[in-house]
Amino acid sequence: MTILNRHFVFLSFFMLLSLVSCNNQDAKDNEISAEKPLTKGELIQSIKYMEDSIIALQKNPKTASKIPSLTQLELINRLKRYYTNFPNDAYSADCLFKIHIKYSDLKAQKEAMAYGDTLISKFPNFKNRDFLLESMASSYDVVIEPRDTAKVRKYYNMLLKEKNLTLEKRQDIMVRLKHMELNFFEFIDFQSKQTTKRKK
Numbered sequence: 001m002t003i004l005n006r007h008f009v010f011l012s013f014f015m016l017l018s019l020v021s022c023n024n025q026d027a028k029d030n031e032i033s034a035e036k037p038l039t040k041g042e043l044i045q046s047i048k049y050m051e052d053s054i055i056a057l058q059k060n061p062k063t064a065s066k067i068p069s070l071t072q073l074e075l076i077n078r079l080k081r082y083y084t085n086f087p088n089d090a091y092s093a094d095c096l097f098k099i100h101i102k103y104s105d106l107k108a109q110k111e112a113m114a115y116g117d118t119l120i121s122k123f124p125n126f127k128n129r130d131f132l133l134e135s136m137a138s139s140y141d142v143v144i145e146p147r148d149t150a151k152v153r154k155y156y157n158m159l160l161k162e163k164n165l166t167l168e169k170r171q172d173i174m175v176r177l178k179h180m181e182l183n184f185f186e187f188i189d190f191q192s193k194q195t196t197k198r199k200k
Contacts, residue, residue: 043082044091050075069106076102093123097132104135109144120158133159141176142184149180 038046054071057063079095079102086092096119103112116136119126126132137155140148156173159165165173179187 038081038085040082040086040089040091043078043085047075047078047082047095050078072102072106087122093119093126096123097126097128100132100135104139107143109139113139113144130159130162130165133162138184147183152180153177 050071054067054075057067057071076099079099082089083092083095083099096115100112100116100119103109103115113136116132119132120129120136133155137152137159140151140155156177160170160173175191176187179190182190
């Protein structure tokens with residue numbers, strides 16, 4: 001073996017050792033960061049990173065309809081992690097609301113309703129409470145089978161107590177409650193016929 005070849009072998013061996021050493025250090029750093037509890041700021045940043053990634057995918061027509069469920073579930077897990085670590089923090093209310101919406105999007109209605117109920121009970125003054133209550137009521141009215149009229153009444157009646165509800169929305173809800181014997185699609189047909197009669 002020539003001196004040049006020996007030098008090349010030695011240099012290659014040295015580079016390989018350096019690479020292994022760096023990889024081992026990276027692995028150790030990852031282990032430390034995994035064990036170390038994340039701060040509020042770090043958890044919020046991790047949530048926003050996932051949200052931004054999903055928004056970027058949604059903006060692209062080619063990827064908008066192909067966002068994997070695992071991506072949505074990863075966001076849900078990060079939201080849950082924040083709520084678990086800081087259950088009474090104001091941002092936890094936003095996390096619970098987003099979990100409710102994401103589970104609804106994934107058609108996991110049981111989980112969506114459970115987190116919606118948690119939000120209602122733990123944060124009674126949540127800023128989007130009216131939207132949440134309407135989401136809960138309409139889910140029990142339209143999506144969840146068999147239709148649970150008791151739950152529909154419960155959440156619509158809670159919604160009627162909200163001060164910021166518009167008069168039009170309030171009247172719509174009261175009419176809906178008056179005709180609970182009709183399923184949602186029958187009710188839409190009923191409303192359509194009533195509108196036609198008034199126009200004649």
